[in-house]
Structure formats: structure tokens, C-alpha cells
Amino acid sequence: xxxxxxxxxxxxxxxxxxxxDRWRAISxxxxxxxxxxxxxxxxxxxxxxxxxxxxxVGACGEEELADxxxxxxxxxxxxxxxxxxxxxxxxxxxxxxxxxxxxxLTACTYRAGWxxxxxxxxxxxxxxxxxxxxxxxxxxxxVTPKGEKDLDLKPYLLALQTExxxxxxxxxxxxxxxxxxxxxCRIFQERGYRFHLWGxxxxxxxxx
Amino acid sequence: MxxxxxxxxxLSPTWRxxxxxxxxxxxxxxxxRNAYRKEEAGLLxxxxxYPDLYEIGMSNLGLSILYHIINAExxxxxxxxxxxxxxxxxxxxxxxxxxxTLESGRPLGELDILGFSLQYEMxxxxxxxxxxLGGIPLRTTQRGPTDPVVIAGGPCAANPxxxxxxxxxxxxxxxxxxxxxxxxxVQSWKREEGRTRDELLLALSxxxxxxxxxxxxxxxxxxxxxxxxxxxxxxxxxVVSRRVRDLETSFFPTRPIVPTLxxxxxxAQVELFRGCLRGCRFCQAGFIYRPRRMRxxxxxxxxxxxxxxxxxxxELGLVSLSSCDYPHLEELLxxxxxxxxxxxxxxxxxxxxxxxxxxxxxxxxxxxxxxxTFAPEAGSDRLxxxxxxxxxxxxxxxxxxxxxxxxxxxxxxYFMIGLPTEREEDMDGILALVEKLxxxxxxAGGGVKFSAAVSAFVPKPQTPFQWExxxxxxxxxxxxxxxxxxxxxxxxxxxxxxxxxxILEGVLARGDRRVGEAVFFAWQEGARLDGWSDHFSFARWxxxxxxxxxxxxFYLHRTRPQEEILPWSLVRFAAxxxxxxxxxxxxxxxxxxxxxxxxxxxxxxxxxxx
Numbered sequence: 001x002x003x004x005x006x007x008x009x010x011x012x013x014x015x016x017x018x019x020x021d022r023w024r025a026i027s028x029x030x031x032x033x034x035x036x037x038x039x040x041x042x043x044x045x046x047x048x049x050x051x052x053x054x055x056x057v058g059a060c061g062e063e064e065l066a067d068x069x070x071x072x073x074x075x076x077x078x079x080x081x082x083x084x085x086x087x088x089x090x091x092x093x094x095x096x097x098x099x100x101x102x103x104x105l106t107a108c109t110y111r112a113g114w115x116x117x118x119x120x121x122x123x124x125x126x127x128x129x130x131x132x133x134x135x136x137x138x139x140x141x142x143v144t145p146k147g148e149k150d151l152d153l154k155p156y157l158l159a160l161q162t163e164x165x166x167x168x169x170x171x172x173x174x175x176x177x178x179x180x181x182x183x184x185c186r187i188f189q190e191r192g193y194r195f196h197l198w199g200x201x202x203x204x205x206x207x208x
Numbered sequence: 209m210x211x212x213x214x215x216x217x218x219l220s221p222t223w224r225x226x227x228x229x230x231x232x233x234x235x236x237x238x239x240x241r242n243a244y245r246k247e248e249a250g251l252l253x254x255x256x257x258y259p260d261l262y263e264i265g266m267s268n269l270g271l272s273i274l275y276h277i278i279n280a281e282x283x284x285x286x287x288x289x290x291x292x293x294x295x296x297x298x299x300x301x302x303x304x305x306x307x308x309t310l311e312s313g314r315p316l317g318e319l320d321i322l323g324f325s326l327q328y329e330m331x332x333x334x335x336x337x338x339x340x341l342g343g344i345p346l347r348t349t350q351r352g353p354t355d356p357v358v359i360a361g362g363p364c365a366a367n368p369x370x371x372x373x374x375x376x377x378x379x380x381x382x383x384x385x386x387x388x389x390x391x392x393x394v395q396s397w398k399r400e401e402g403r404t405r406d407e408l409l410l411a412l413s414x415x416x417x418x419x420x421x422x423x424x425x426x427x428x429x430x431x432x433x434x435x436x437x438x439x440x441x442x443x444x445x446x447v448v449s450r451r452v453r454d455l456e457t458s459f460f461p462t463r464p465i466v467p468t469l470x471x472x473x474x475x476a477q478v479e480l481f482r483g484c485l486r487g488c489r490f491c492q493a494g495f496i497y498r499p500r501r502m503r504x505x506x507x508x509x510x511x512x513x514x515x516x517x518x519x520x521x522x523e524l525g526l527v528s529l530s531s532c533d534y535p536h537l538e539e540l541l542x543x544x545x546x547x548x549x550x551x552x553x554x555x556x557x558x559x560x561x562x563x564x565x566x567x568x569x570x571x572x573x574x575x576x577x578x579x580x581t582f583a584p585e586a587g588s589d590r591l592x593x594x595x596x597x598x599x600x601x602x603x604x605x606x607x608x609x610x611x612x613x614x615x616x617x618x619x620x621x622y623f624m625i626g627l628p629t630e631r632e633e634d635m636d637g638i639l640a641l642v643e644k645l646x647x648x649x650x651x652a653g654g655g656v657k658f659s660a661a662v663s664a665f666v667p668k669p670q671t672p673f674q675w676e677x678x679x680x681x682x683x684x685x686x687x688x689x690x691x692x693x694x695x696x697x698x699x700x701x702x703x704x705x706x707x708x709x710x711i712l713e714g715v716l717a718r719g720d721r722r723v724g725e726a727v728f729f730a731w732q733e734g735a736r737l738d739g740w741s742d743h744f745s746f747a748r749w750x751x752x753x754x755x756x757x758x759x760x761x762f763y764l765h766r767t768r769p770q771e772e773i774l775p776w777s778l779v780r781f782a783a784x785x786x787x788x789x790x791x792x793x794x795x796x797x798x799x800x801x802x803x804x805x806x807x808x809x810x811x812x813x814x815x816x817x818x
Binding site for chain 1: 225228233234236240517518
């Protein structure tokens with residue numbers, strides 16, 4: 001069995017799908033490409049495809065990562081084969097082999113860049129972002145279907161910049177998760193700068 | 209996508225802003241694999257509409273066939289639109305947005321033809337909602353020359369009358385050929401200046417299988433029944449359903465759209481046959497899709513291989529009304545062996561009989577990890593015989609025994625209550641049957657879990673029971689409650705359709721055009737996804753029926769005499785009213801069957817044509 005790392009782009013066609021739906025879309029693209037896929041064992045056998053950190057619903061992705069397992073060693077132009085059968089919204093940019101024992105993508109990803117497009121009700125000056133970066137802590141109360149908790153956004157916030165119609169942010173990624181885009185909007189909203197999102201893109205994903 | 213451009217989806221910032229606030233926004237995006245996107249000018253713009261959520265509508269095989277038939281024509285464009293969930297509807301109404309097609313984002317009002325698929329009566333209010341959100345006048349009389357032609361088809365066309373005021377035309381029967389004829393007619397009408405909408409409707413009525421309700425005037429007696437139907441002087445006096453004669457040569461899409469999000473039947477489908485060999489007297493599909501027409505095993509294999517190659521689906525459904533009645537099933541399953549072994553494609557057989565052959569087929573095709581679903585329908589051989597369900601108790605018990613031996617984990621049973629000729633002891637019969645099934649399964653050594661869905665029988669048009677009264681709400685409640693209580697004590701999980709939902713389905717199924725007013729009021733009062741029990745409000749419908757001055761019991765609880773003019777009298781299927789009446793009579797007179805599975809000409813539909 002061989003393990004291949006896929007660097008791919010997610011476009012609008014797949015941006016509003018869930019993480020599981022995207023997994024399905026990529027695995028079906030690989031099935032259409034008639035690749036010698038490795039399958040999981042069990043009654044419902046699935047292609048062995050391990051995704052990188054989940055992309056939230058509504059996000060495009062420029063440098064997304066996934067690991068695909070194949071039964072046989074070499075496939076001529078794996079990248080081309082995948083692209084020829086890819087679903088709209090999926091573009092495989094690069095494929096390279098990696099050792100079987102390589103750590104999982106979720107374990108080794110540590111930093112993500114984001115771009116949020118939209119419009120401000122009141123446009124913040126650049127000092128607002130600087131002040132947020134300089135703040136000792138950015139407390140936030142998170143409510144999810146699973147429960148509520150208080151957390152500090154500050155350790156996750158590595159870089160932040162605002163423009164007339166966008167927010168660019170670098171965030172720390174941990175295996176247990178990270179900060180959500182809504183929460184970035186919230187810290188601005190709590191300071192009087194409401195941002196209405198119309199586009200979200202994970203522009204980079206850095207891994208060890 | 210089936211166009212030359214890849215990844216060309218354009219979502220406006222305003223629309224994206226709406227999507228970020230919606231639940232499951234992927235429902236409204238489109239751009240899926242194998243979807244068409246035709247941007248040329250001068251095309252006739254058609255959209256197929258499904259009055260339920262994307263996840264439900266995308267599983268509909270009929271719409272998929274029609275979508276690809278239209279798009280195969282270079283000068284026609286076919287798009288799709290599904291019902292918005294309540295949250296998106298609220299966003300659209302708040303922002304003044306329109307309901308748009310998935311392919312081009314075009315508001316429905318800008319189309320040339322909008323065709324609804326009517327699979328279930330409870331989706332009627334959603335049709336009105338989609339028209340309203342799309343900017344189309346609701347009633348056919350309110351539409352002008354620039355409005356789309358609004359048509360419908362599907363099994364509900366068996367009685368087109370409840371929606372008569374809202375559709376310009378309703379297609380009865382198979383749509384494969386007729387839909388293109390409709391497109392061509394509308395296309396030529398649009399090219400000729402000065403022709404009126406009335407002229408178009410009259411021309412549409414001349415297409416075989418197309419019913420134009422506004423060309424028929426219904427006169428009602430003081431007792432509420434139909435006194436006479438007066439057709440327009442130039443309109444046909446009746447409509448005979450369209451039928452694809454040869455499935456082997458008819459179009460079938462082998463590049464179907466692969467949905468982006470998981471749908472209820474997220475799988476490839478091949479249609480083994482259309483129509484049914486069985487003669488179940490309660491089953492509308494069994495009568496309106498007659499006669500049975502088949503595809504060869506060789507063709508199905510080729511189609512299956514091509515669909516899997518173009519979609520990447522992991523599951524293949526062998527669909528029909530009763531897949532185990534396909535005579536070449538074993539040959540087909542064998543020929544699909546490489547697809548299963550090499551490409552890990554699971555085979556599913558959605559409609560199984562409750563007999564040992566079906567259990568064996570299910571085991572071979574799907575393994576033993578699935579829930580088997582059997583529909584004994586009634587608790588006694590006598591009642592099953594009366595309703596035309598050719599299935600003996602011993603066969604069901606043997607099937608359960610075999611299922612247990614094959615280590616199937618669950619068996620789900622479907623029962624109906626309120627069936628014609630039903631007696632009190634038939635309730636005990638249901639309980640006794642379930643108990644016997646459990647014992648038989650246990651004695652065979654399997655740990656099979658049973659669940660039972662009990663729903664009210666709803667008499668449907670174009671069936672032998674179209675003249676029958678429906679059980680009263682109190683009776684249905686009492687029987688379901690009795691059975692649920694007993695099932696609980698037996699440790700059998702109980703379910704089934706909510707009583708009030710069945711009652712409403714009963715009113716709409718056999719309603720006349722006056723019922724359309726109740727549909728309108730129900731929509732006005734907020735009825736949307738009423739086929740979903742969590743969205744359904746009986747009180748809202750009671751109020752709507754009261755506002756329209758209708759008495760539900762008139763539609764539900766009367767035994768109609770044979771000579772009564774029924775609202776669907778103008779619509780004819782292969783099994784005509786005289787044949788249906790004879791079948792009804794047989795329900796009251798038949799002895800127990802000597803051969804539980806006759807393969808006679810009656811069942812394949814060659815009899816019953818009049």
C-alpha cells in the first residue's frame with residue numbers, strides 16, 4: 001500500500017458542503033478515476049482517504065490537504081487522473097508520496113490563514129486589529145449544541161488585518177480544534193464593528 | 209458538469225450572504241457533477257421543480273430522466289429547483305429575494321416552463337409556496353403572456369383536480385415523450401407573436417396525456433357531488449395516460465447528477481421494470497403504471513457499469529415496484545458480480561416481497577447487515593386476499609425464519625388499518641402474526657428485532673378502492689393506540705403515519721377542485737413541508753377547510769356509488785373504471801387464493817384495458 005498527499009483547492013461548488021460531504025466528493029472523484037484504491041475493511045468498505053483539518057461549511061480552500069491510500073505503488077500522473085474525474089469545485093494542485101508512518105494531517109497541522117470577504121457596517125481602522133492583537137486576552141463564551149464554555153481567543157490569534165471589505169487572519173490550529181470564523185466576527189462586533197460575511201476562504205494550511 | 213467549463217459556478221455576494229445564514233446551504237448551490245449549465249441565448253428555459261427539500265427531490269428517478277432528456281436537446285435548457293426549508297424561505301422573504309433555479313440562479317418567474325413533480329398530496333401547499341417565492345401568479349387565470357407555463361406530472365396526476373386552479377396543464381402518465389412535445393409547442397407559441405395564452409392552453413390540450421383543467425367546467429349538485437363536467441367546445445372529452453411502450457429503447461440517464469450533500473437515496477439507480485405484476489387493490493402505483501414493461505438484464509448491466517463509472521457511487525439500487533418479481537434477477541445479480549467485487553459497489557433492492565426468495569436475494573445482494581422490510585399489510589390471510597395482497601401467512605413466517613437463519617438483525621413490518629372488509633379480529637390478527645413471526649425467528653436461532661409501522665389505509669383514485677369510505681379519525685386513533693400499546697408490551701418498536709396526516713391525505717387524494725381553496729388557505733396560514741410530521745399542523749388544515757366551506761367527511765367517509773361522477777373521471781389509465789369496479793366487487797367476494805402468486809394477464813395489465 002502507498003500513501004499519497006493531495007494538495008487541493010475547494011471552490012464554491014463544494015464550499016457549502018459539510019466535511020463529510022467533501023470527503024464523499026473526493027472519494028467519488030477517486031473512484032471515477034479508476035485508481036487502485038485501498039479500502040477499509042468491514043461490511044461497508046470505503047476508500048482510505050484521510051482528510052486534513054475540517055474546512056467549515058461555507059469556506060473555500062486554497063491549500064487543503066488529504067491523504068489517499070492506494071494498493072499499488074505508482075500511478076502515472078495521479079494528479080491528472082484525479083483532476084480528469086474531479087467534481088466541480090475540486091482541483092488537485094499537487095500530489096506526492098509520503099511514508100506510511102507519517103503523522104496524520106490533523107495531528108501535524110499547526111497554523112491556518114483565512115480571508116473573510118464581506119462588508120462592514122462601520123469600517124474599523126487598522127488600529128482596531130492591532131489593539132486586538134496586543135490585548136492580553138480575548139475572552140469569549142462559546143455556545144454549541146454540545147454545551148457552553150468560556151475560552152480565550154488570544155492564544156489562537158497569530159495575525160490580523162482588516163480592509164474595506166475583508167478580514168485576513170492567521171490562526172493557531174490544534175488537534176482539538178481552533179477558532180471559528182463567527183468568533184472572529186464576534187470580537188469585532190462586540191467592539192462596535194459589525195461584519196457581514198459573503199465569502200470565506202482558508203488561504204493556507206501549514207503543517208510540520 | 210456536462211458543460212465544457214469546469215468550476216464555473218458564480219454565486220453573487222448577496223446570495224452568498226444569505227447562504228451563510230441558512231441551514232444546510234449546500235441544498236441551494238447546485239454545480240454538482242454531471243449537472244448541466246447552458247448559458248447560450250435563445251434557449252427555451254425549462255425548470256423541473258420538486259416541492260420538497262433537495263435531499264428528497266434529488267433521489268427522484270423520474271425527474272432525473274426528464275432532466276437529461278430535455279438537456280440532450282441543444283435548443284432546450286432544463287434546470288432544477290427544490291423547496292426551500294423554512295429558514296431559507298424566511299431569509300428570502302425578509303430580503304425580498306426570489307426562489308431561483310440551481311443551474312443559472314434564474315428566478316422562477318423568468319422561465320418559459322416550470323414543471324412540478326407531484327409525488328405526494330401533502331406537498332401541494334409547497335407548490336403554491338414555490339410559485340409565490342418564484343414570483344409567479346398562483347392561479348392559471350392570473351398568469352399573463354410573459355409568465356411561465358406551469359405544468360405538473362407524477363402519480364398525483366391520477367387525480368389532477370385538487371390543484372386544477374394552479375396548473376396550466378397536468379401530464380398524466382409517463383413523461384418521457386410528452387414533455388418534449390410540450391417544450392416544442394411552447395417554443396413555437398413563443399416565436400409567433402400575437403398568440404394568446406388561451407390559444408396555447410387549447411393547443412396543449414391536444415397533446416395526448418395532457419390535461420388542461422381550465423378547459424373543463426365542473427357543475428356541482430346541491431349535495432356536493434359532481435353533476436356534470438362541461439368541456440370547452442374544442443377540448444378533448446377525456447385524457448388517456450401516456451405510456452412508454454418499450455423501456456428497452458427508451459432513454460435512461462447514465463450520467464446522472466451526483467449530489468453534493470447526502471440525499472435520502474444517495475446511490476446509482478437502474479430501473480428494472482415499470483408497472484407491477486401484483487394486483488394489490490389498494491396500491492395506486494400498481495394500477496397507474498400498468499402494464500409491466502421490462503429492461504433486459506444485459507441492458508441493465510451496461511447501464512449500471514456506465515453509471516458507476518460516471519458517478520463513483522458506492523451503491524446501486526435495482527429499483528421497481530417489486531424488484532423480486534424481475535424474472536432475470538438472478539442473472540442480473542450474477543452479471544453485476546465484478547462491479548461488486550472490484551469496485552466495492554453495494555447492491556440494494558428497495559422493494560422486497562415477504563417471502564423466502566426475497567430473503568435469499570437480499571442476502572446474496574446486500575449481505576445480512578441490513579434491515580429487511582416486509583409489508584404483510586393485514587393480519588389475516590382473508591383480509592390480505594380481499595385487498596389483493598397475494599401473500600399467505602405461512603410465506604411470511606417462512607421468510608422470517610429464513611431471515612433469522614441468515615442472521616439479519618432487524619425486520620420492519622408495514623401494516624394498514626381501516627382496510628375495506630376489515631373486521632375487529634383483524635387487529636388481533638396483526639398482533640398474532642407479529643408474535644408468530646417473533647417465535648418463528650427465535651426458533652430459527654436468530655436474534656431478529658422486529659418493528660412495526662401501522663398506518664391508516666387511504667383510498668386512492670384509479671384503484672378498485674376509489675369508491676370506498678376511509679376509516680374515521682377516532683377509529684384510526686383507537687386502533688393505532690391499541691396496537692401501539694400491545695406492541696410496546698411485546699417489545700416491538702411501533703411507528704407509522706400520524707392519524708391526522710392520513711386524514712388530510714385522504715381529503716386531498718380524492719378531492720375535487722374546490723379542495724384547491726383549502727390548499728390555498730392552508731398555504732396562507734403557513735402550511736409548507738406538511739408531509740413531514742414535525743412541520744404538519746392539523747389545526748391549520750381544519751381552519752383552512754372551514755374557511756373554504758368544505759366538509760372533510762364528504763371526501764372521506766362516503767361510499768361512492770358506481771355511477772357517481774368522480775373528480776378524476778376525465779383521466780383514464782390502462783385499468784378503466786369498469787375493470788376497477790369488478791376488482792372492487794371481487795374484494796368482497798373472493799375466497800382464499802389457491803395460488804398466492806398468479807402470473808395472469810390481469811396482473812400484467814393486459815386485461816383491464818377498456
